[in-house]
Amino acid sequence: MKISRIKYIMFCLAALCLFAEVSTPAVAMDNSELEQRFGEGNAAYAKGDYGKAIQQYARIATAGKVSGPLYFNLGNAYFKISSVGQAILNYERARRIMPRDADLLANYNFARSMIKGNPPDEKGLWAWKPLKAYSERFTVNELLLMASALYTATMVLLVALLYLPGLARYILPIAILLMILASADSVVSWHAVKGIGKNAVVTAAQVESKFGPFDSATKFFTLYEGMGVTVLDTKDDWRKLRRSDGKTGWVKRNTVEII
């Protein structure tokens, strides 16, 4: 059967759409129940029963539904019981949802000020403050959407360039600029995406990082509760991670928790 080329392309797209994975996980609680449990957690927090508050908040998270305020309150409750590592971990999770919340930033910075030892300075391209600040200011989804928008705008301008060659001297520079921005944002998005499932926080009070994934390995450097690390590999009960200054070592799996 002979069909036109256009019809063929449309058919392929439709087929792809049919196979696109757009699904939502099964929700154990509905929104009203989540809000109720959140309120119970807040009530326990207000009374100073931080353990109970943590329980309530954690149950919401394990149900598969989360929000920025949930992680914020969870971080607060952990902080109140002097669990700085868990507090920072939850603040990091909250930052992925509401990175520009002023209260969250204040608490996050305050908790980080409690980190013992001397957290090393970050190295590399992503330690450059403007880039780091930009990357931390938006969620992953926002970065992706911005990249998409810039890239789409670039394409539109290129199309306009095809049909309005007389305005090329105006359209072309803008298109180039948008292309650069789109590319830069894409790189930042890629970096943010890469960190998902890799970035972690030390939750043990003090961890000795070793050269190898065994107890008798030589100690390399020390990590303290609340420090941020990147997990590179996992082997049995050990995790290989990289510190902010680039040093890598092995630690016990239960001493760090992925954000």
Added chain:
Amino acid sequence: MRRKRDAPQGPPYFAIGKIMNISRITYHVSLILMAFCLMTGVCQEVFADQRRMEAKFEEPSTQAGNPIYLNITFFGDQTAERPQMNPVDGLQIRYVGPSTRVSIVNGRVSQSVTHSFLVIPTKEGVFQVGPFKTSVNGEVFMAPPVSLTVEGGSYPPASSGGPVRTGSAPVRSSAAPPSGQSGGASPDASQRKAYESDRVFLTMDVGRRKIYVNEIVPLTIKLYGTGVGLKDIEYPMYGHDGFSAGDFPEPEKGRELFHGMDYNTLVFKQDISGIRPGECTLGPAKLNCTMLVRRESPRRNSSFGRSIFDDDFFGSVIRGYQEFPIELSTQPIHMTILPLPNEGKPSDFQGAVGNYGFDVETDVKTVKIGDPITVRMIVSGDGNLDTVTAPSIQESEDFKVYEPQSSKKDNKKVYEQVIIPKSVNVKEIPKVSFSYFSPLFGAYKTISKGPIPISVTSRPEGEAPVKMVSASQAGTGGDVTGKVSYQEEKLGKDIIYMKEYPGTFVPEGRYLFQNKLFWISQMFPIGLFLALFFFHRKSEKIRTDKKYARFLKAPRKARIGMAKAKSLIGKKVPVQFYDVIFKTLQEYIGDKFNLPKGAVTSQVIDEKFRPAGYDEEVLGDLKEMFDACEMARYASVIPDAQKEEEVLEKLKEIIDHLEKSKV
């Protein structure tokens, strides 16, 4: 002829001259002589005079404390000196001043001078004043003594347990009158005399007679006064050996009913404390002031009736107030100062006596290592706060400590001590104790506060600790020793409170990049662009390249032609059918090889197709198609639908073959 002299004119006495027929000059001279005789005492029998002195009280009796005048008059001369008299015990006598007088009675002129004295009886009784002596032109004159009865108004009696008053104390005042001063001026204050009266008196009272060392007791000194004016009241003074006493605050004025009499009072209050055990005496208390007494003019008897001294003008000069500086005193008070018991004395007791409360506060509970903590220790209550010394935290391996600074206000004494934790392992500020002796219970008490839990955290590298400033740098003087920390305002630090609303719940771990639809949607812009790009390029080529345009259109036009030919099949119009076939073929070949339509003949097959390498069979079919069309167009053909279908089918095959051959 001599004329009669005219009678002199003038005043009535000129009538005498007229009658006696004397001249004017003679009249005037006679008048002057008569006046001179009168003035020089020639007519001594007119001025009948006897020089003598008389002394007389204004009234024969009075009451104690009521002043009364004593007038001593010298008749016959106005130059008599002030009379002398001996002092009288029980009377205070003050010279007021002299006054002179001239009177004419039955043509007899008399002159006198009166010396007035103000007498104030200090006790009841009958008193003899005098005799009196004076001198006139060297001649001594005497006057007999006069008697004064003083009755009523007993002195205030001494009462048990109440204020101590001067009841039985002897009169301390001297009998000698004050130094003479003319014109009624007040005597010098150095001549202040002790004064005792039920009108003005001083009392002293203490809360208790038995107190402990350093125990505070209230002392009250009260000035009573009624019916008299008092000025220049000085603060009382009293002996207080064995006691500690400060200055009197501003006294309080009041009124009080005492022994049936209404008094104005001035109350001096003060706290005192015994400084050593034993028997001690307070007082007597003494208070100096000036008493104001109303002055009255001496009575004058005149033969003319009302004396000129009774005139209002003169009366007001003589009437007014006289000032008397006096000294009031009280009886002493015997006190017993008890020593503090040794039994039960705490080891940290440092002499505080009273009834106290004790509290300890800190400004912060969480600090970084090296930062100071200010500990406030507050001692409050009733007692001798001057005996309270600072309960302090001692230097230890956990804390570096500085000297406490004290401040006192009302009944509270605050000690502020700065301590600095030395390590992060310090968990608490140690217990602080304050011991004192309670006179109320007669026993020692100890109040302990703490320990106070604190949290010491480590300091991030690079952060400077709070700067410590020495007392001299801070500009404080006095008895401050050691270093004192002055830090900038330390704001509290803690996390911000929780969020009240949960926000929008989203599935955990779901990101846009995990959604394939998102990536699919990202293909649209580039796909659209590429599509439009190629379309645009093709359109431009078609617009600019006619050969290409004809080449592209050839298959479509061939399809249209074939469709038209198909529509003619079976309609018995073979000429039209073959004409359409021919034209379709002709246009197709012409478009494909960019030849004019009219130039496409069967020779084109030899010229264009064969050199292009086409299949010979196709070329043969093509040639046959051409020939058949020409035959049908120019010769009569029987309509044959089947034949026409075969021709059309053949044409389709030829065109398909040519298309597939990518000509």
